[in-house]
Amino acid sequence: MSPGSGVAAHGVRRSFGSVQAVADVDLVAAPGRVTALIGPNGSGKTTLLLMLAGLLAPDGGTVSVAGFDPVTQSYQARSRTGWMPDVFGTWDSLTAREVLTTVAGAYRIAPADGGRRAAELLDLVHLTELADQPAHVLSRGQKQRLGLARALVHDPEVLLLDEPASGLDPRSRVDLRVLLRRLAAEGKAVLVSSHVLAELDEMADDAVFLSRGRTVAAETIESAGETRRWRITALDPEALVAHLARAGVAYDVDPDGGSVLVPLSADTEAAALLGDAVRAGIDVVSLAPAGGVLEQKYLALEEERR
Structure with missing residues (x-):
């Protein structure tokens, strides 16, 4: 990551009384x-x-957002940061449009420019028809979309998104993935937290894994998927297991029954395994990854912790 851009954290700690919420986190989110x-x-x-986001001060460690410390250089950092919390708080008396123009004013955007920006963003998140409705009448998913628009009002260099897909319908989830990929292509650093790992598989370039307040792994999606488990199913599971044993292929019988899990490091290995099984007379029904790249990596880390 080039100096003065993206997000970097090293040795970050934060406690709430006797509870150590963040114990030792290292993280880089590149533009x-x-x-x-x-x-x-x-x-x-x-x-x-x-x-x-500059809303809590760390007890220790260093943080840099767009090249600035959110604590000692709050204005510079916040003016370059778009923050979307997991729950969108609304001003009940304001419309969706007024929420965005009010935020634009807080970022010192001229009223005329703020109005144009609000219209652009409402169209971007498909809320134009609800632009002049009170924000508090919006559904959970609509509020999430308005929250994303609010985070983008000032065209930030860095986006911090906490569970942005929560409450979104399938179409809106697809739109979110496309939008985040577009924003990254424009050079923004996008850091997104989500429990929906399958969605992150399709939008993320890198992943940082936390456990008990510590960084336990950090890698690219490409490297995380170098070795993953594939599920192979055959009409005769016993014949499949016997074939894999003869071929010296490592495997685990799926506890759910009816299939076998095989660790493979590339699609070419999967193709070769399938070809060998068919030539051996095994009636293969299906061969596919047993889960997404991030899901498999996360579960493997959880097993190591235990």
């Missing part, structure tokens, strides 16, 4: 890339995002 922040409930994801 032009979507970075997934992954971990179980209570792993410190939201606390970390709040510190990156």
